[in-house]
Amino acid sequence: MKFRMPLAMVALTALSLSLPIQADDDLRSRADKHAPASLMGDHLHKPGEWMVEYKYMNMFMDGNRAGSQSLSDEDALGFGDGFFATPTNMTMEMHMLHVMYGYTEDVTLYTMLMLPSITMDHLRGPTFPAAALRGLPFTVHNSGLGDTGIGALVRLYSDEDDDLILNLGASLPTGDIYRTTSIPTNGHSDQTLPYPMRLGSGTFNARPGITWKRYYEFGSFGAQFQTDLPIGRNYRGYSVSDDYRLNAWYSQLITNNLSTSIRIQNLWRSNFDGVDLETPDAVISTNVEDFRGGYSLNLGLGAAALLGENLLNVEFVPTLYQDLNGVQLETDWSLAASWSKSL
Numbered sequence: 001m002k003f004r005m006p007l008a009m010v011a012l013t014a015l016s017l018s019l020p021i022q023a024d025d026d027l028r029s030r031a032d033k034h035a036p037a038s039l040m041g042d043h044l045h046k047p048g049e050w051m052v053e054y055k056y057m058n059m060f061m062d063g064n065r066a067g068s069q070s071l072s073d074e075d076a077l078g079f080g081d082g083f084f085a086t087p088t089n090m091t092m093e094m095h096m097l098h099v100m101y102g103y104t105e106d107v108t109l110y111t112m113l114m115l116p117s118i119t120m121d122h123l124r125g126p127t128f129p130a131a132a133l134r135g136l137p138f139t140v141h142n143s144g145l146g147d148t149g150i151g152a153l154v155r156l157y158s159d160e161d162d163d164l165i166l167n168l169g170a171s172l173p174t175g176d177i178y179r180t181t182s183i184p185t186n187g188h189s190d191q192t193l194p195y196p197m198r199l200g201s202g203t204f205n206a207r208p209g210i211t212w213k214r215y216y217e218f219g220s221f222g223a224q225f226q227t228d229l230p231i232g233r234n235y236r237g238y239s240v241s242d243d244y245r246l247n248a249w250y251s252q253l254i255t256n257n258l259s260t261s262i263r264i265q266n267l268w269r270s271n272f273d274g275v276d277l278e279t280p281d282a283v284i285s286t287n288v289e290d291f292r293g294g295y296s297l298n299l300g301l302g303a304a305a306l307l308g309e310n311l312l313n314v315e316f317v318p319t320l321y322q323d324l325n326g327v328q329l330e331t332d333w334s335l336a337a338s339w340s341k342s343l
């Protein structure tokens, strides 16, 4: 399963080399020239053109959920065989540096450096081993370099007002996946950080995707299917979720330099494969490999402004519905804001 899609992408790339291209530059230089701020891989650059982008993302997760049902902290602690402690909320911030370069008329190369910063609040439950700490909260933080994205965007087809772009993406395992903390035990013993607090996947990932955009006189429509597929298992013995995102959006121009957008995202995630033997399930739900997958439906409300060569792009993304495997923190909303400039 994990290798079939990249092979299909290579076949599509070969097919694309023979197709004629006549793109209308005016339609592709307005405030809606990029997809909503949470997305990437949706546009090409001219040969020799660079783009530099700083992007900030923030995801807020508050409270636990089993399936589509919200749980109290007590119910989350007692879920299944019960846990010593439970997460109660998490904030994940991400600083990203995204550089794109137009290599040929039909191929744009890119790289993306990520700096995640993760803060998770917890509550110790009635079965916590150290009786004096039961019922007390604690907070764990982790930050540093995340996994590094690289790839090539390949024009499969363009006409005056359509673009079909293939993303031959991948990620490199530059994010640390093994750190320990003694905060939960109040300094008595170290334990490894649970899965969602780790900075990377530990694996090389294939990230193939495909985007279709159509430009109209007063706006544009886009659809994107984007994946993130770990290859094999990391040195700790596990692999993170296969991740599939299906997006559709519409951007409406207010002027040529100002636009608003609405987006719908379907997100499917598998559970983890394998196991890191230093993440005992009884300690906390975030150690359980089978409690990582699920489905969510997200709304995106965005705006973009073109100020000379600078594009400002923001999007607020509330979660509309989610159905999570086991018990997990629910995602309430995320936010993305970026500044980019073409050189």
Ligand SMILES: [Cu+2]
Pocket (backbone or CB within 6 Å): 043, 044, 045, 051, 100
């Ligand atoms: Cu770009």
